Amino acid sequence: MTQRDLRALPKANLHLHLTGSMRPDTLAELAARYRVPVPPPLPAGGVHPWSAFQQRYDAARDAIRSAQDIRRVALEAVEDNLADGCGWVEIQVDPTSYAPRLGGVEPVLEAVLDAVSGVPAGVIVSSSWARSGAHAAELAALAGRFAGRGVVGFGLSNDERRGVVAEFAPAFRAAAEAGLLSAPHAGFYEAAWHVRECVETLGARRIGHGLTAAADPSTVALLAERAVALEVCPTSYPPFGVFDLAALPVRALLAAGVPVTLGSDDPLLFGAHVTDQYRIARASLGLSDAELAAIARHSVAASAAPAEVKRRLKDGISAWLQGR
Incomplete structure (x- = not known):
């Protein structure tokens, strides 16, 4: 039986970082312009510490030095996702590290928003688990000022072992009061317990990764009851030894009623876009087209896309599954 084309499956990419979205050719061009080294890829095979990833991510970010660079990277990310079958994409950006070159966090955010204006995309402002709750509160206030103008959510990225969940509660309360969805990274x-705390203490409506929740039935039940979506990025786990592809508990989570989505995370560093993640789910996990369509529906439902965009994408998913 001929398999359906997964690139043609309408979907949303809800887990994509700005620097990690960069095209390799764009990185090479910018690195040459600014005379900075291009970060080497993670060595194939083996298990690497988080620092190995962070060093490469930071090196790639060092090649983004102007508002024009930021606009280019963000717009190319949207273009790449549209070509990959996404009808909506949410780009996550922590403006802190770009701020020194652009004169503050607000010009960084404005550059990203300028790039995605008029295209089917939203921006998630993110703080870091490695920074303070006070810093996160400042970024949440920034995000709130741009709510309704392209900013759709607030998150936390980086290594979750470096932060204490409760310290970030004021920032997430402020973001929620501004009408923004809460999407911290957790359970990597x-x-x-970490996923549960992010839901109960930070009011998370989505969790970046979150796969460790599958080991605890009560946390799985909580996610299902509150319809908290997990942003699963299959190619992000083997390099760190946290999950093998064949062991990803996606089917069990779906069966338990947990909304599961598939995102690309950092295609620059992990070498895979969204459709690649769906192909992995089909090949390594044996998911059927009906299950993959369900994941695509979850990605649309959990997104901050306008209602008309959601309706169109959901209709397209049904048509894809019916072979039209």
């Missing part, structure tokens, strides 16, 4: 290294 830490166990299910």
